[in-house]
Amino acid sequence: MWDLDGNEYLDYHAGFAPYILGHSDPDLAEAIISALRAGKSNCGSGPTEDEGRLANLFLQCVPFAEKVQFFNTGSEATAQAIRVARACTGKPHVVMMQGGYNGNHNMVAANLMSTREQLGGRRIQGDEYPLVPITAGIPDVEQALMHAVEFNDLSAVETVAGKYDLAALITEPVLQNVGVVKPQADYLAGLRTLADRYGFLLIFDEVKTGFRASLGGYQSIANVAPDLSTFGKAFANGFPIAALAGKQQFMDLAISSDPARRVLVGGTYNCHPVPVAAATACLNKLMDPELDVYGTLESLAQRLEDGQRKLFDEHNVKAVISRVGSAHCVYFAERVPECWWDVLEFHNFKFDFDYRRALLERGVYYFPVSCKQGSISFAHTEEDIDITLAAMDDTLSALGRREA
Numbered sequence: 325m326w327d328l329d330g331n332e333y334l335d336y337h338a339g340f341a342p343y344i345l346g347h348s349d350p351d352l353a354e355a356i357i358s359a360l361r362a363g364k365s366n367c368g369s370g371p372t373e374d375e376g377r378l379a380n381l382f383l384q385c386v387p388f389a390e391k392v393q394f395f396n397t398g399s400e401a402t403a404q405a406i407r408v409a410r411a412c413t414g415k416p417h418v419v420m421m422q423g424g425y426n427g428n429h430n431m432v433a434a435n436l437m438s439t440r441e442q443l444g445g446r447r448i449q450g451d452e453y454p455l456v457p458i459t460a461g462i463p464d465v466e467q468a469l470m471h472a473v474e475f476n477d478l479s480a481v482e483t484v485a486g487k488y489d490l491a492a493l494i495t496e497p498v499l500q501n502v503g504v505v506k507p508q509a510d511y512l513a514g515l516r517t518l519a520d521r522y523g524f525l526l527i528f529d530e531v532k533t534g535f536r537a538s539l540g541g542y543q544s545i546a547n548v549a550p551d552l553s554t555f556g557k558a559f560a561n562g563f564p565i566a567a568l569a570g571k572q573q574f575m576d577l578a579i580s581s582d583p584a585r586r587v588l589v590g591g592t593y594n595c596h597p598v599p600v601a602a603a604t605a606c607l608n609k610l611m612d613p614e615l616d617v618y619g620t621l622e623s624l625a626q627r628l629e630d631g632q633r634k635l636f637d638e639h640n641v642k643a644v645i646s647r648v649g650s651a652h653c654v655y656f657a658e659r660v661p662e663c664w665w666d667v668l669e670f671h672n673f674k675f676d677f678d679y680r681r682a683l684l685e686r687g688v689y690y691f692p693v694s695c696k697q698g699s700i701s702f703a704h705t706e707e708d709i710d711i712t713l714a715a716m717d718d719t720l721s722a723l724g725r726r727e728a
């Protein structure tokens with residue numbers, strides 16, 4: 325990437341993670357240009373042949389999904405998921421994770437990087453946190469239906485499920501809007517059990533993990549089947565298309581013969597031929613065994629991780645690395661966090677911010693906000709990783725000198 329002054333950067337922000345193949349992938353560009361040259365346009369009269377082909381590819385990739393519906397953005401997909409959950413359960417309340425992000429709309433825009441003060445000054449286990457909206461304009465009646473619990477705390481979900489009529493629990497299977505906070509063994513399976521016991525839908529928001537962690541989403545790594553899941557970002561390497569996928573009984577509410585149960589699916593630009601062409605070309609590349617995108621990403625990510633560990637040791641910096649494939653985050657902490665309160669308690673936010681700023685000055689772009697996830701792409705090379713490590717070495721020396 326280059327900025328207006330012509331400075332060059334190795335980009336690990338990747339536009340908030342969609343660019344799994346790298347910016348301006350030539351095969352995607354070619355697919356889009358061919359679609360436009362062939363006169364493809366948006367008809368707005370129901371599904372197109374290309375959309376059907378893309379749906380088949382998608383379902384080949386994500387084995388737990390029985391049906392899929394496309395939207396433009398991840399936020400639209402998560403809003404639709406919650407609407408479907410409310411329609412089929414007839415219940416209104418929704419649980420989300422402290423430290424999770426599921427989109428910009430009123431149903432979920434709360435409790436992301438909340439401060440200690442906003443959360444009442446203490447870690448809450450076994451119950452919900454105070455609701456901390458991340459936007460003005462959510463009416464009290466809607467806020468009363470939203471509940472945030474700590475990730476990896478099954479007892480909190482159970483308490484909330486006992487108190488309210490829950491339609492759904494929505495969670496990123498790995499919290500990747502506060503770095504990379506992984507589920508403990510059996511946490512996601514535990515959520516599955518609670519969803520079945522209390523009759524709410526389990527929604528995995530795979531907008532970040534989908535097609536980045538693996539072709540089948542993190543659900544296929546964890547081997548836990550959600551009722552619904554949402555995808556975006558890496559699905560089309562940065563073009564605006566998203567997906568809601570899941571079990572047929574829930575997806576089919578869109579075509580229910582009972583108008584009282586039927587769920588509206590609207591969107592002028594749903595399945596516009598440009599993002600459909602981009603997503604199709606992207607999945608074809610991600611599925612290509614000869615390209616081995618995921619194997620390459622893993623080996624680049626391992627190279628960066630090993631190099632960083634060595635540097636932190638050499639510079640005597642207290643740091644841990646959390647990583648799922650190409651998604652990675654350094655926490656300047658003694659141990660890897662398992663929830664947002666761990667991040668608040670253990671992570672050195674100031675050092676992280678200074679580290680990111682200093683890396684930017686050395687041509688390495690990690691988003692300059694503490695504990696934001698970094699993303700390696702298939703366009704990165706081993707040489708890029710080594711240049712990055714050299715910049716990190718220099719940064720740590722400079723920060724060390726300053727600290728001294």
Ligand SMILES: Cc1ncc(COP(=O)(O)O)c(C=O)c1O
Binds near residue numbers: 425
């Ligand atoms: C996990 C997750 N869900 C949903 C969204 C919303 O997606 P979009 O920005 O495409 O609306 C995001 C965006 O960052 C996300 O990270």
